[in-house]
Amino acid sequence: MLEQVQRVPGSFPAVSAVVVEGDATRLLYVNGEAHAGTGVRADHATLFYVASQTKSFMGLLAAQLDAEGVLPLDTTLAGIWPDLHLPAPADPAAITLADLLSHQEPLTTETLNHLTAYVRTVPATDYPDLLAHYTEVRKPGFRYSNLGDLIYGAALQVRTGRSWQDWLHDEVLQPLGLADALTATSTVAPRRLAWNHQWDGERWRALPPKPDALMHAAGGLALSADDMARWMRVNLARLSPSGTPTTASFERVQRPIVHADLADHEIDCDGYSLGWYSCGYRGERVLMHPGSYPGVVSVTVLLPTRHAGLSLVINSDSAIEGLELETIKAFIGLSTGKDGEDARLRRIVIDYPARLAKLVKRRGDAIATARADARWAGFAWRPSLRELDAHAGVFESPRLGTLRVERDGDALVAILGAQRLRLQPAAAGLFAAWPQTLDPPEEFRYDAARDAIDWDGDRFARKARSRGAAPPQSPARSTR
Structure with a gap:
């Protein structure tokens, strides 16, 4: 199916698709150009940026550091920054790190999101001032955003004097054998990095890999297909080859703790843990986390009852979210013996060109309308x-x-x-x-x-x- 879609002009330069079942890797399909027009081919060792999927790694880190007593998840913002002031009625003494990682903090911000995603690294020492002056209060309950993971990363730096990158490497990536999971793009040869891409209707606009300054705690990880396979297997087994993180940490990060509301008429993601959505589809429960950034879309889906997982990363944003959602459903259905999913795969291929054409037209119309503005x-x-x-x-x-x-x-x-x-x-x-x-x-x-x-x-x-x-x-x- 992916091979057929990739033949559509403007679909995507490269794709990384991995399916695991138990200890086996059933599919490892990486095809296309890591950087369109350069002839650099993507392969099993090419590093694709996975954006917000970073949160599932950070959640596991947080669960492990809680178990070790390094940074308990019931620590409040006041416990990190005693003099922190937030806009009323938000109370730093009532907001815990667990609240932050499960997106329950009663705050919202555009400033921290924009700075960390597109501008620069925000030092941990700047967080109190930014939170005091550039956050707003929102209604209680779950609301997905980058803010909680960003604050957790800063809190970890303040409490321990070490960066979230160092802790993630030592407590998660290295113990799990994820040698090609990186938080800094400058540490590898440029040819190993997949670029992101956007299609303007005629040609690819290539966007360079995120610089180190923009690899933040809510979206700061690049992985190879090989390491994505390892990541899925250890999460499904809830067992690290080194014993760290512990099984209890895996269980904690996967256990839903708040009601979420992300659904269409078929799949219902009704729970969120410290880093995974909990979803239901045709009677099956799965764990899922998507990721996106200009020019790249990704998702990982775990089916614990079948010990199976799917990872899909595509280095373009050419109407990919819809394609990935339908692929997720087909994977779950096929893995559990449901009827009708073969027809879904055929529809994905048939419907994709129209979806892409609609996106290209919408983007073009938006630019044309903006250019024609009288101002x-x-x-x-x-x-x-x-x-x-x-x-x-x-x-x-x-x-x-x-x-x-x-x-x-x-x-x-x-x-x-x-x-x-x-x-x-x-x-x-x-x-x-x-x-x-x-x-x-x-x-x-x-x-x-x-x-x-x-x-x-x-x-x-x-x-x-x-x-x-x-x-x-x-x-x-x-x-x-």
């Missing part, structure tokens, strides 16, 4: 290089940090940590900020009176230059 004044402004240089410089936002605006040839680019945007002149002082992804542009406005930039709901004030310092020289005029 851009027809993109009639044609600034000189001198005018462009007047907008360059270093700017600061209390919330997001340092923004650099630089001239690259005859254009401007804005750089916020790992985030880079091309600035298209629209009207005097107004630019359309284009991300690397296939998203519509955002308004990027230079306020000459205040010598500041307004973008993404934030004001970035120009950073004062030191006395006697010369203005920054544009790349086009540099003699060096």
Whole structure:
């Protein structure tokens, strides 16, 4: 089925599909280009980014560190940061680490999510201020987000002085023999990393692997197909070859502790543990965790009663979520002898081209609509290089940090940590900020009176230059 879908132009450059049953790997299918257009082929050792699946690894780590007494899961936020203030009525003394990892914290934030996913590493020392000033209270109960795992990673650093990456390596990855499960992409040869991709209707837009600064506790892991097979087997057996993590830790991280509400008319994910959804499909119970990021979609499904598991990672986001959901259902049904799943697999192949065409049209229409917006004044402004240089410089936002605006040839680019945007002149002082992804542009406005930039709901004030310092020289005029 995957081979047939992959033949559709714009489907995906590469796929990693693994099926295990007991101690055996029944399927290990890795096919395609790790980086479209380069000829670099993906294989069993290629590392695919699995995004939010990182949470199931972090949950196991947390269960093990709780058992060892390193960081008990009933520790509260007040126990980590005694002086922490949260927006009322949220109470740091009432929010535990278990609440955080099971997505029950009564808080929500866009700031921490955006910073960690697209901009930079947020030091643990910055969390109290960010939580105090840039979170909002939400209704109690389950709400899936990155926030809980992000806070847990920071809390672990504060309590022990060691990073979540070091703890995960020593307590989970190394003991389980997951030598190719990495939290830092800089530690391997670039050819071993799968790039992410988006299809614009005519060609692939390749997105580079996440840099180390964006590999965070809620989405900071890349695995090979070989290691994904090992990961599924140890979770199904609830047994580590080294004895660490313990069986009790596996059992704890897999046990649902809160009601979740993620369902369609066939599959119902009605529970969540410290890192796994608990789902029902045609009378069968499974554990599942998906992951996604621009240009990549992944999922792992465990069927404990059959000691079987499926991992699927695809290095594009070309209508892949729907394809993976239908594949999950077919896997569960076929593994348990249910009728009708062969027909589902055939429908996946038949329906996929229309799903992809719909996505491409939706993206194209969104961009076309954004470009036609009257605020851009027809993109009639044609600034000189001198005018462009007047907008360059270093700017600061209390919330997001340092923004650099630089001239690259005859254009401007804005750089916020790992985030880079091309600035298209629209009207005097107004630019359309284009991300690397296939998203519509955002308004990027230079306020000459205040010598500041307004973008993404934030004001970035120009950073004062030191006395006697010369203005920054544009790349086009540099003699060096």
